[in-house]
Amino acid sequence: METCTENVLYQQLDSVMAHYNRSPDALIQVLHQGQELFGYLPDEVLRHIARGLRLPISKVYGVVTFYSFFTTVPRGKHTVMVCLGTACYVKGAERILARLKKELNVDLGQTTRDHLFTLSAARCVGACGLAPVAMIDDDVYGKLTPDKAVKTLKKYR
Amino acid sequence: MPAYRSTVLLCAGGGCISCGCLPVREAMEAELKRRNLADEVRVVQTGCVGSCDLGPVLIVYPDEVFYQKVSPGDVPKLVDEHFLKGRVFERLLVKSAETDNLIATQREFAFFNKQVKIVLENCGVIDPENIEEYVARGGYLALGQVISERTPEWVIEELKKSGLRGRGGAGFPAGTKWDFVRKAPGERKYVVCNADEGDPGAFMDRSVLEGDPHRVLEAMAIAGFAASADQGYIYVRAEYPLAIRRTRRAIQQAREAGFLGRNLFESSFSFDIDIRVGAGAFVCGEETALLASIEGKRGIPRPRPPFPAVSGLWGKPTLINNVETYACIVPIITRGGDWYASIGTEKSKGTKVFALAGKIRNTGLVEVPMGTTLREIVYDIGGGVPNGRKFKAAQTGGPSGGCIPAEHLDIPMDYESLAKVGSIVGSGGLIIMDEDSCMVDVAKFFMEFCTDESCGKCPPCRVGTRQIYGLLDKITKGEARIEDLHLLEELCGMVKESSLCGLGQTAPNPVLSTLRYFRDEYLEHIVDRRCPAKVCPSLIRYSIDEAACTGCSLCARNCPENTIFKVEDQKKYRIDPARCVKCGVCFDVCRFGAVVKS
Structure with a gap:
């Protein structure tokens, strides 16, 4: 098959x-x-x-x-991409990343054990007006707080 | 086409989509149908309106009533009030920042009425997925006129008269560049659009491609005519899936309508455009790296000359401009170079789109005449710094740019004035920072970016940026000595002078400019081992003010390291400083201001 x-x-x-x-x-x-x-x-x-x-x-x-977009190792079902652009940085993106690392128990670029999520960072997704933002697959989530970011993950579990 | 009494423009730019504007559209259409208004009121999905933090945004024409933060649940009431009872639905209006008065129309909203829209004139007004709307606004007329009535020389002459300079960062006169390519010997030539908008903090190119893609296609075809090229490429970064989709669709529609392809407007001129998708390398915004990437190679820059105008794509003369530059072409052709040159300052003509973000009340895209002061942009359009904080600096030009401190708030935003204070217009990112931003940390942030994005070809950039980063890291950790500051300056000069391409040559700029205006802050980190903005984790500590602590335990429950414990026999909490990782979660969650940063 x-x-x-x-x-x-x-x-x-x-x-x-x-x-x-x-x-x-x-x-x-x-x-x-x-x-x-x-x-x-x-x-x-x-x-x-x-x-x-x-x-x-x-x-x-x-x-x-x-090119950072290509990967030679399998990714999780969903890619969580935390934007670390300037606007997001000024508005505390580091904290969101730290919280997600802890929640998913992975480091940047790694995939969770259940192969559900891969955690990555983006240089800028161009949604600076909504900073801080993260993308899960093709969807952008804006004005995040660490709590909101964790809640958003639940939709994909 | 049926006559509608009213049109609802629904912003479907990237920002509004992420705020959930598509369910609002569905709810709106369902509600209009239910109320038998579907024949009277039309819903049009447009590109970015510009006010990204207010999304989802609706503008109802003909009255131009501006509704913000609309949720699907608001829609029945909105339809009821606005379309049945004929009055404005006040709950969804914007409030003025100064007076608290409600603002009913887009025209009254300072965010919009101080802007002059040329590049963005169609963004947020037409449906980007429908070529007919673009044509109805006069689209492809300029191309038709140029091909049937004008010569390439005429086009270039108008462009020179307009004084338009490349909007990608370097500000090279566009007319001169077009002329170079036209005069370059060679049978085959190419036109390339740089849509690899990599500067963090800039998103105008994305909005133009998402909101008005045909404008770019038409300009590229005009460029093809002027430079006698028959093939164009748009190089878009992979991080912009929506822009890629809408541009692809626009190319398809333009081909079907005969605006791209063979023998345009029954002339001998043929021109077609293809998209090339990038793969996440910042350096590909540099023109020679971009060309290598279009050719399917590693995006590594090469020395210039020869410039792409002489030897570009596959060694052929190539005209490269970025999205915003192309977006200025059609108005210049239609209304004339003299008209365009009447806007702006003596040496910087026309308008510039800035992407306003950071610690500012109204974020989003703003288009203003060159020479508008920073103060006007920050306070009149942007509504100032929120939460009672003070303006500290504006960062322009991303990792290649610099900071403008409060003392220069009245600076006119144009190429020359910004260069004088050690910054650049760059691609137009404008990030506002308040007192809570540490300038050393900002410099470190940009340097980390550059070390990561350096392609590795030339040692000054590959090694130099890493060494600069190391020094900045030492400073933010309170481990640096005063000699390190001199070393830092020396290194910055060396990297600037000896790097191969723009990435390395400009990488030290954020450090040099923060050193110029915020040297005291560097010194405080080094000498006093103190971070005045209370940002650098190694130099701050968190504690709990026991008098203010109510014992609610929220901080303890949120602490990722479990370092907050209850004081025995008391309803108070305390932080174990030895194990605290200084993540700041407790500070954020405390509702009583009991967590203190010092």
């Missing part, structure tokens, strides 16, 4: 590469799609992309490790 669904994912990845005419220039765009499909970028996927775009694997690996 698992290999079957995985085959489908690889086929989808192939069609993404075909869409970009297998051009090496499209590497970052293809990696985005790959991460979207597989949830993260394991070795096999990177090798597959390298072959597909006719790039050395070292080049692919170099790009993946340069």
Whole structure:
């Protein structure tokens, strides 16, 4: 069953590469799609992309490790991203991060044992008017307090 | 199209969506239907109105009544009052900060009526997902006129007359740049839009792409015409999913309508645009790094010259401007360069959008003529610093910029004046700080950002920023000596002079500018081992004023380290200073002011 669904994912990845005419220039765009499909970028996927775009694997690996958006380890079901931009910092984002670390019992970049949450930090999500903010997946939560942040997590449990 | 007696503009910018404006829209539509008003009142979902902290926001036309913080539960009553009884629903109006009077319309609200909107003229007014609304506001007319009636030289001449300077940070004259690309030899040329808005604290580019994407597409096509390029790329950061979605949709609609693609307006000019999504690297906002990233490579800058205007994307001449710069183009073409040049100051023309945030009453996007004073922005538009605190400094230009202290509140906000006081306009982030902000900690915050975002290519930036951070860390921990301050200054100068790209060259700015205006604060940290703003954890301690403590136990229950204990036989609590991690939770939760920071 698992290999079957995985085959489908690889086929989808192939069609993404075909869409970009297998051009090496499209590497970052293809990696985005790959991460979207597989949830993260394991070795096999990177090798597959390298072959597909006719790039050395070292080049692919170099790009993946340069950009903070890409991850080669599995993430939790939800990504909690605490904004540490200037406006959020001025309004106490550090405290929200500290509280979430404690609540989830993880450090930045780590995933909870139940694989539900990955805690990460963002440089600025551009919602400075609502500082301090955090994003859970694609949703922005503004004007947070440490308590509110913990309460928000409950929606995703 | 049926004639509506009233239109409700519902802000669906990123901020309002996160405050829950979409359920408000559903409730509104359901309620209008239930009251048989659906044929009379139309709901339009717009881009960012600008007043982000008041969301969800509704503006009801034709009266321009401005409702704030609307919840779905408010909607039945609002419809009842406003649309059936024909009177303003007072409970959801904004209150004036000075007089406590209710403000009924957008026009009366100082936050809006002091602004001059050019870049943001359509944001919050049209539905960004519907090209017809953009066209109805005169959209793509400028492109059509330029292609059928004008020459590339004319476009560049107008742009030069307008005096427009790049809004991404460096402020290079746009007309000159366009001219360089036009004159650069080469068959194939490219137009690139930098939407990698990485400066923490700036979000105008996001709002333009979310609220008025066609304006950017049209300007890029005009740029393509002027520079004889036939392909454009918009490089958007991955942190902006909504902007990416709306821009993609806009490109699709423009292609279908014939505003992008082959032989535009039945001419020989063809132009198309693709999106490239970034992947979370601040340095990609630097133009040569951005180009490397579009080519699918690590975003590492290269020395200039050659400038992208000569050798850019795939070695071809490339015109790069940022979103806000492109957003100025259509009005300049339509109303003329002279008109644009009549706004602003002698050397800084037009308007600038600032992203106002931090310790300020009204946060959000404000667009003002260049040369408007900081005081006007902070007090008239921003409504001042809340909670009875005092203005301490404004930080402009993010990690490349500096701080403007209270003594310079009357400074005109333009390129030259800000440079004189050691700051920059930059991308337009404007963070207000009050007495509770420690300036050494602020400098440390920005330096940490730069150490993390340095791409690692050149040692001055890679190693230098880390060393500067280390010194600042020592200072905030009370472990520094006075010699460290001299070393800090020396290092800052070295990194500034010898770094390869803008990131490293400007990274020391926040340190230098805080040293310039708040040297005393540095000295207090070093000599007295004291943080006057009571921010740096190593230099403060928390205690409980037993006279004020009511014994409610709230602090003890919230303490993450369980360091607060009950004093035997008394209804009082005490903090164990040896185990306190100084997180400040007790200070925040105490309702009696019994927790003291010293």
